[in-house]
Amino acid sequence: MKKVLITGANKGIGFATAKLLLQKGYYVYLGSRSIQNGASAVDKLKAEGLANVECIQIDVTDDNSVKTASEKIDVLDILINNAGINGGNDPYTALEATPAEFQAAFNVNVIGTSRVTQAFIDLLKKSEEPRIVNLSTSVGSLALQSDPNWPAYNYAKYAVYAASKAALNMYTIHLAYELRDTNFKVNAVCPGLTATDFTFGNGGEAETAARRVVKYATIDQNGPTGKFFSEETNPKTEEINW
Incomplete structure (x- = not known):
């Protein structure tokens, strides 16, 4: 049975991803910053008969938390870097966003992803078919954001979130390149606009x-x-396009 770690999986897209993978026969480590919220999410899944799941407390912004999480897992085939934040209050544009908002978004969306990936890379290397998926967004595409013909071009630019995801995309490119001669598959995936707390229920x-x-x-x-x-x-x- 292949094993998966999903960060930020106690709700939203992460939770739905955990549920779908469990239904497909995978063992899921449900990562959650809050152990209470993670345990509650696990209880919900087990109530539906999905037993191959356990909560892993992991705060992607904290070195000790990530290290402790890595010590609790002995086999890993798939890492889904799902944890992320939008960066601040709508619209947090380039001229209005504070340095603290930029710093917070990069700390979770970019540095956090790097921290988790590095902590679990040795375990993943032991898998026959290791996979890494970094959750990104189309608004992190420089090509699309700069195209006046793109339908979302005239929307609020969400500079904090978009900038952090553009940086995540570059990280993904470099990570895939460094692992190009291995069995790893590393990709960035935009899940689409989804109705969660993250999007204030829109999507x-x-x-x-x-x-x-x-x-x-x-x-x-x-x-x-x-x-x-x-x-x-x-x-x-x-x-x-990137």
Whole structure:
């Protein structure tokens, strides 16, 4: 049975992703910053008959928390870096956002992802088919954000969140490159606008977003690596420009 760690999985897209992977026969380490919230999420899944799940307390911004989490897991095949924050209060544009808002978003969305990946990379290397999925967003695409013909071009730019996800995309490119001669598949996936606390209830169903994430978390050895996917933005091929 393959094992998966999902950060920030006690609710929203992370929780829906955990549920879908459990239904597919995977063992899930449900990562949660709050042990209470994580335990509650695990109880909900077990109440539905999904038993192969356990809560792992992990704060992606804390070295000791991540180290402790890594010591509790002995086998890992898939890492889904789902934990993230939007950076501040709407609209947190380039001219209005505070340095603290930028710092907080980068600390979770970029540095946190790097911290977790480095902590678990040795375990992943022991897997025959290791996979890493970094949850990104189409608004983190420099190509799309700078295209006046893109439907979302005239929306509020969300500079804090978009800048942090653009940096995450660059991290993904470098990570995939460094692992290019291995069995790793490393990709960035935009789950699409999803109705969660993160988006203040706006968007589609979390289950739809979860299917998009799971698709690239479970690809075979013929699958892509070092790519950026958004089914919502490009339904035909799903791949979008960085």
